[in-house]
Every structure is written in C-alpha cells, then in structure tokens.
Amino acid sequence: MEQGKQLTGTLALAVFAAALGSLQYGYSLGVINAPQKIIERHYGRSLGVWTERSAVLAENTTEEEEFKDAGEHPDVIIYWSLSVAIFSIGGMISSFLVGFVGDLRGRVKGMLMVNVLAVAAGLLMGLCRMWKPHIMVIMGRAVMGFYCGLTSGLVPMYIGEIAPKAYRGALGTLHQLAIVTGILISQVIGLDFILGNDDMWPLLLGLSGAPAVLQSFLLPLCPESPRYLYILLGQEQEARKSLHRLKGAYDPTPDLEEMKREKEEADKEPRVSILSLIRSSVYRQQLFVALMMHLSQQFSGINAIFYYSTAIFTLAGVSQPVYATIGVGVINTFFTMVSVALVDKAGRRTLTLVGLGGMCCCAVAMTVGLKLQNEYSWMSYVSMSSIFLFVSFFEIGPGPIPWFIVAEIFSQGPRPAAIALAGCCNWTSNFIVGMTFPYIQALLGSYVFILFAGLLLVFTVFTYLRVPETKGKTFEEIAAVFQKGRKKSAQSPKDATELQQLRTSTDA
Known part of the structure; x- marks a missing residue:
C-alpha cells in the first residue's frame, strides 16, 4: 500500500475515540424508549398520582395495579414528553457553538472539554432517586442534549480532517454508524431482565455518560487535526508531526501543499x-x-x-x-x-x-x-x-x-x-x-x-x-x-x- 494512505494504529485509535461521542449520542436517543412505563410510574409517585389513586382504590389493590394507568395522568404525560423532548432543546442551543468550541482549543481538546457535560448529565439521571426523579431526569436530559449538540458537530469535523483521502468517505460515515449502534445498545440493555426494570432504570439512564469517561482516557493519546494546526493556527511543524503520527513514516509535503492551498482559498473568502x-x-x-x-x-x-x-x-x-x-x-x-x-x-x-x-x-x-x-x-x-x-x-x-x-x-x-x-x-x-x-x-x-x-x-x-x-x-x-x-x-x-x-x- 502506498505510504501515507495506509490505516495506521494511531489513526484507528483517533477515529474510534472520536466515534465514542457519536455512540453516546445514539445511546441517549434510544435509552428513553424501553423503560417508558416504569419511568412513568416513578414520575406518578413523585408527582403524587399514587396518593390520588390510592384514595379511591380498594385496600387490597397492588401497587403495580395502582400505577398501571399513571402514564395516562395529564401531569405524567407532560413531564414524560418533556423528558423526551428536552434533549433536543439542549442540542438546539449548542449546535450554534460547534465552530467556536472546535476552534477555541482544537478538535481534540474541544471534545475533551465537553465530556464534563456528559458525565454531569449521567450523574443527574443515575442519582435521580435521591430527589425528585422527574426533575432530575429532565435536567440530565437537557445537559446531555447540550453535549450531543456539540459532539454531533465536533466528531465528524475531526474525523473528516484526519482521514486520508482514500478513506474519507468510509471513515466519515462512522459517525452515523456509531449513532445507530448506540441506539441498538440502549435497546438491548434496556430489556427488563437487564437494566430496564424497576430497580435498575436509573443506572440505565446514568450509563449515558459512560462513553465520555472512556473517551476522556483515549483522547489525550490522539493527535490534533493537522488541518486545524496548519490552516487556523499556522503551525506547519506541528501539523507535520501530527501527519506523521496519523499516517506513519512518509513524505507529508503533498498534504501540506494541499493545506496551504486550502488556507489561501479560505483567506480569499471570509x-x-x-x-x-x-x-x-x-x-x-x-x-x-x-x-x-x-x-x-x-x-x-x-x-x-x-x-x-x-x-x-x-x-x-x-x-x-x-x-x-x-x-x-x-x-x-x-x-x-x-x-x-x-x-x-x-x-x-x-x-x-x-x-x-x-x-x-x-x-x-x-x-x-x-x-x-x-x-x-x-x-x-x-x-x-x-x-x-x-x-x-x-x-x-x-x-x-x-x-x-x-x-x-x-x-x-x-x-x-x-x-x-x-x-x-x-x-x-x-x-x-x-x-x-x-x-x-x-x-x-x-x-x-x-x-x-x-x-x-x-x-x-x-x-x-x-x-x-x-x-x-x-x-x-x-x-x-x-x-x-x-x-x-x-x-x-x-x-x-x-x-x-x-x-x-x-x-x-
């Protein structure tokens, strides 16, 4: 294979580490689905729906039967709908900040910084029983949405900039593939005999932040985007080092010339x-x-x-x-x-x-x-x-x-x-x-x-x-x-x- 076009271990690590952000995005999209009825019952308890129902139900009625219609209560419906939809509000706001965060300290450090949001969101949802579950879950979903709005832009930006031309299309689509894989994982572990049950559902939601923890350990091992270093910062030598780490021992002159032309073209069109x-x-x-x-x-x-x-x-x-x-x-x-x-x-x-x-x-x-x-x-x-x-x-x-x-x-x-x-x-x-x-x-x-x-x-x-x-x-x-x-x-x-x-x- 021609030098500079092979898939090196460092490149594979960098793409995998970045795609963990997309995996987390997909997990957060799908995780709220499977345990819906269970979460609605806990919302009902927190909102006092159980107290209202218990006053009119027979004494020998089980708690399960008392809660079975909790999802039909107007207050539960609106809080459940907000739990689902608040995720998009966070993403809506943060989508405007992708360019700013990516340019502030670089693509790698940008992804690393926003992982704080993912961990905080996971803790809010994982510990939701310590206070009011409906409030804690909604807060966690909002913060997670803010994180996902950023990572849904930063991940494809970084992968697209580090991928060799020959593999740019294939590696770029890993963003979408990681999203749908995250959705699938959330559906599997959301089964009632795994985590989608009355005892474990907070952990199921809290695991939304788990990929961010792993990513935080891997990202410091990944090189910064050569295009960011050269085109935005003008650091040619640092860009050269990054290219060598990503593509192995080869002559980076053609890649640097391409970046130079891209920089000149970008300067012409503000x-x-x-x-x-x-x-x-x-x-x-x-x-x-x-x-x-x-x-x-x-x-x-x-x-x-x-x-x-x-x-x-x-x-x-x-x-x-x-x-x-x-x-x-x-x-x-x-x-x-x-x-x-x-x-x-x-x-x-x-x-x-x-x-x-x-x-x-x-x-x-x-x-x-x-x-x-x-x-x-x-x-x-x-x-x-x-x-x-x-x-x-x-x-x-x-x-x-x-x-x-x-x-x-x-x-x-x-x-x-x-x-x-x-x-x-x-x-x-x-x-x-x-x-x-x-x-x-x-x-x-x-x-x-x-x-x-x-x-x-x-x-x-x-x-x-x-x-x-x-x-x-x-x-x-x-x-x-x-x-x-x-x-x-x-x-x-x-x-x-x-x-x-x-x-x-x-x-x-």
Whole structure:
C-alpha cells in the first residue's frame, strides 16, 4: 500500500475515540424508549398520582395495579414528553457553538472539554432517586442534549480532517454508524431482565455518560487535526508531526501543499455570519435546500419510531414489543452500512428520493395495519413489517445524507453558518416531534402516520424538483446548477454587490 494512505494504529485509535461521542449520542436517543412505563410510574409517585389513586382504590389493590394507568395522568404525560423532548432543546442551543468550541482549543481538546457535560448529565439521571426523579431526569436530559449538540458537530469535523483521502468517505460515515449502534445498545440493555426494570432504570439512564469517561482516557493519546494546526493556527511543524503520527513514516509535503492551498482559498473568502446568510439572496436557494433536507429527516416520523416504538408495537398487537424494537435497531444499523456502500455509486439525490418515497408508502401501510388489526389478526404483521421497512428506507438516504450534503452545496465562506443553521433546524424539528407526538397520537389514533405520509410526499416532490445531484461534482459545478435555476431578474448587479458586501462584512 502506498505510504501515507495506509490505516495506521494511531489513526484507528483517533477515529474510534472520536466515534465514542457519536455512540453516546445514539445511546441517549434510544435509552428513553424501553423503560417508558416504569419511568412513568416513578414520575406518578413523585408527582403524587399514587396518593390520588390510592384514595379511591380498594385496600387490597397492588401497587403495580395502582400505577398501571399513571402514564395516562395529564401531569405524567407532560413531564414524560418533556423528558423526551428536552434533549433536543439542549442540542438546539449548542449546535450554534460547534465552530467556536472546535476552534477555541482544537478538535481534540474541544471534545475533551465537553465530556464534563456528559458525565454531569449521567450523574443527574443515575442519582435521580435521591430527589425528585422527574426533575432530575429532565435536567440530565437537557445537559446531555447540550453535549450531543456539540459532539454531533465536533466528531465528524475531526474525523473528516484526519482521514486520508482514500478513506474519507468510509471513515466519515462512522459517525452515523456509531449513532445507530448506540441506539441498538440502549435497546438491548434496556430489556427488563437487564437494566430496564424497576430497580435498575436509573443506572440505565446514568450509563449515558459512560462513553465520555472512556473517551476522556483515549483522547489525550490522539493527535490534533493537522488541518486545524496548519490552516487556523499556522503551525506547519506541528501539523507535520501530527501527519506523521496519523499516517506513519512518509513524505507529508503533498498534504501540506494541499493545506496551504486550502488556507489561501479560505483567506480569499471570509466567513459569512449566520445573520448575513439568512438575509442574503445570493445563497437563498442553497440554504432552502439545506434546511428542507434536514426538515425531511426529522418530520419524516423517524424519531416517533425511535422514541415511541415500544408503544407503537404494543398498539399493533405485538406480544413482545421490546424485542420488536430491538429488531428495528438491528435493521437500522444494517441499512446504515448499506448506505455507506451505495452513496458514492447511486448518488445522493437518488437515494434520498428512494428513501422518502419508500417511507411514504410504509407510513400508509402502517396506518392501514393499525386501523384494521382488530378485524384481521394478520394486520399486526403488516404494521410491524411497515415499521421495519420504514427504518430501512430512512437509513438508505434521508438519514445520513442531509448531514454531509450541506457541506457540499456551500463553499468555505458560508459553510460554517450554513451548518449551524441546518443543525439548529434539525434539533428544533427533533424537539417538536418529540414534544407533540404523544398528543398527536392521542388525537389521531391509528391515523397518526397519515400525517407523516403527507409530509413525506411533499418532501419527495421537493427533492425531485429542487435538490441537485452532488455526486462527483466540484463546488463550482454545484453552484452553476443553482445559478441556472435562478431567474435572470435575480442575477442583477444588486446580487453581485451583495456578494461583495458579504465577503467584506466585518460581522462575518
């Protein structure tokens, strides 16, 4: 193998250590699902629901029976929904700080610093019985969300900067693969005979911070990003040392020359602020596409599946819904790997269209299955199969592609602002779905996924009409596609003046 392109032990360690942050993100996404009923019962006790019920129930009623309907109490519903959705509020806020934290002390030290948040969040949830469980869990989920908002940007940033060209795509997708693996792990250890039971559920939630502890021991052994050292700090010798550690004994001159050109190009195009990007008509089409791609990811209904899959399988008549949920996690992981193999062959636009269209059909089938399951027993299998296929289609395209297509359709100047806006849009949408789904489900019943089917149809049509294929294209070629779509009236001297103002703006 050619020198400088081999996978060294140091590179493997660095990628593994960074991906632990993504694993923790995935674990935090999935861990709240399996022990839902148990947590709701403890919320009921903390909120006094047990006291209210015990006053009207017979003396010989067991505590289990007294608590079985705790999840239907209005106070429990709102605190449970907040426990699920507060995670996204933290991510929503911190998504704007990814660039600042990454540039402040570097990618490695940035990931190391934010691990304090993950450990604190794990302790809050793990020790929730020491005070009021509903308050402690909500606080822990909020802090963990803040951490995950940072790590969901820092991890792919670091891996993308240290990966050799030949493996940049494959290593970059490990971020998404680690997320779905974390979801699967949380589902397995959330089984009632492991940690998802009345005694161990605080430990189950507290383990959300465990990967951060391991990562804190490994990150000091990892080299800093050579691109950060050279392009942002101008430390050529330190960048050279980092390259040698990552790639072994080889001549780093070509890599350093590439970084030099990248630095010169970046200096020509100053960063565009978030406010300037929102106001600009020059980048409006790219920004519209980027935000719609992220909206399609979250409003597809996928997080409704992740957060509430156990409840949905129960509604579908599945006798062991937790095991069916784990099956969803396995399929989720498998089809993420399928996407890795296909994305550079089939193309971004094609896979997104196939994924969105397939999910739309599955949402309709899921609705039919839920509606008719009382009339035809085999309809429960239709519902369950639809959920499995729904997740499969999601991971083929709409899941991983929005995260990296933003970087492809924006140049160096507006890219950080665009990524921040797209990330905030993603987390905000995540919050809306997590907070409102229980109420929508109560309102629409078995028709709940018709709403998502309608949204998926809109996103499929939008992708077909407005999203260009970026596979194998340079930035100039992608920009030309957007320019062609703009009306001649928009291509006025005013646009040129605005672009110049953006590039010279002092608030960039």
